[in-house]
Amino acid sequence: xxxxxxxxxxxxxxxxxxxxxxxxxxxxxxxxxxxxxxxxxxxxxxxxxxxxxxxxxxxxxxxxxxxxxxxxxxxxxxxxxxxxxxxxxxxxxxxxxxxxxxxxxxxxxxxxxxxxxxxxxxxxxxxxxxxxxxxxxxxxxxxxxxxxxxxxxxxxxxxxxxxxxxxxxxxxxxxxxxxxxxxxxxxxxxxxxxxxxxxxxxxxxxxxxxxxxxxxxxxxxxxxxxxxxxxxxxxxxxxxxxxxxxxxxxxxxxxxxxxxxxxxx
Numbered sequence: 001x002x003x004x005x006x007x008x009x010x011x012x013x014x015x016x017x018x019x020x021x022x023x024x025x026x027x028x029x030x031x032x033x034x035x036x037x038x039x040x041x042x043x044x045x046x047x048x049x050x051x052x053x054x055x056x057x058x059x060x061x062x063x064x065x066x067x068x069x070x071x072x073x074x075x076x077x078x079x080x081x082x083x084x085x086x087x088x089x090x091x092x093x094x095x096x097x098x099x100x101x102x103x104x105x106x107x108x109x110x111x112x113x114x115x116x117x118x119x120x121x122x123x124x125x126x127x128x129x130x131x132x133x134x135x136x137x138x139x140x141x142x143x144x145x146x147x148x149x150x151x152x153x154x155x156x157x158x159x160x161x162x163x164x165x166x167x168x169x170x171x172x173x174x175x176x177x178x179x180x181x182x183x184x185x186x187x188x189x190x191x192x193x194x195x196x197x198x199x200x201x202x203x204x205x206x207x208x209x210x211x212x213x214x215x216x217x218x219x220x221x222x223x224x225x226x227x228x229x230x231x232x233x234x235x236x237x238x239x240x241x242x243x244x245x246x247x248x249x250x251x252x253x254x255x256x257x258x259x260x261x262x263x264x265x
Contacts, residue, residue, distance in 0.1 A: 023093040054082045070125050071166040085131040091119035098131040104153045107133050112156045120163045154235045161231035167223045173233050178208040178244035210248035222251050
């Protein structure tokens with residue numbers, strides 16, 4: 001059975017017009033979800049299911065509690081370059097965030113940058129559905145929302161990686177690896193890093209390093225290094241090498257393998 005946050009069906013109506021900047025409370029959202037089976041944000045005449053490949057990836061994430069989180073879901077949408085509507089709980093409110101990887105935009109009644117840090121730290125995906133709106137310039141112009149509700153995708157992904165709930169490396173870039181910053185067309189859109197993060201970025205522009213090495217640099221630790229690498233990966237600015245001489249297993253990998261072996265007994 002598909003997990004409740006990865007719903008594939010269309011709703012029987014709109015919970016609220018996307019032009020409205022008021023966010024719904026979780027209790028109201030859950031009531032509509034219980035009554036209709038979906039969030040209520042999907043348009044009646046829209047696509048009723050997410051693409052099969054994306055749904056398959058979402059189901060895989062759901063089976064593993066360690067990867068079933070907001071950042072992994074966003075990363076899956078980016079990998080498949082598929083648009084999706086994520087209903088995200090931030091604090092006591094539900095933010096409907098539509099990702100458009102091909103246009104490098106997202107749609108939301110409010111800029112996610114306005115979300116409080118404490119709320120982002122515990123943010124979670126409630127549902128994943130086909131988007132109810134289209135990006136600017138789409139031929140279905142009647143489903144294109146107001147310009148002010150579209151925002152650049154890269155800064156939001158960077159912010160979610162640095163302030164969001166995931167403290168460890170994304171599955172796609174984990175394991176034995178060395179990392180380096182690579183030039184990309186989106187590099188100029190990255191948010192400016194300060195202090196130890198800025199120093200780490202400059203070092204990664206010159207040399208490859210493992211997570212263990214980056215975590216040992218001044219002002220860094222495993223969590224800060226993981227968040228930085230996740231942000232670079234999501235923004236298209238990270239080179240991952242499995243064969244580089246600097247490639248190492250991440251800190252704690254041995255303990256994780258030992259724990260997994262014990263669970264299999």
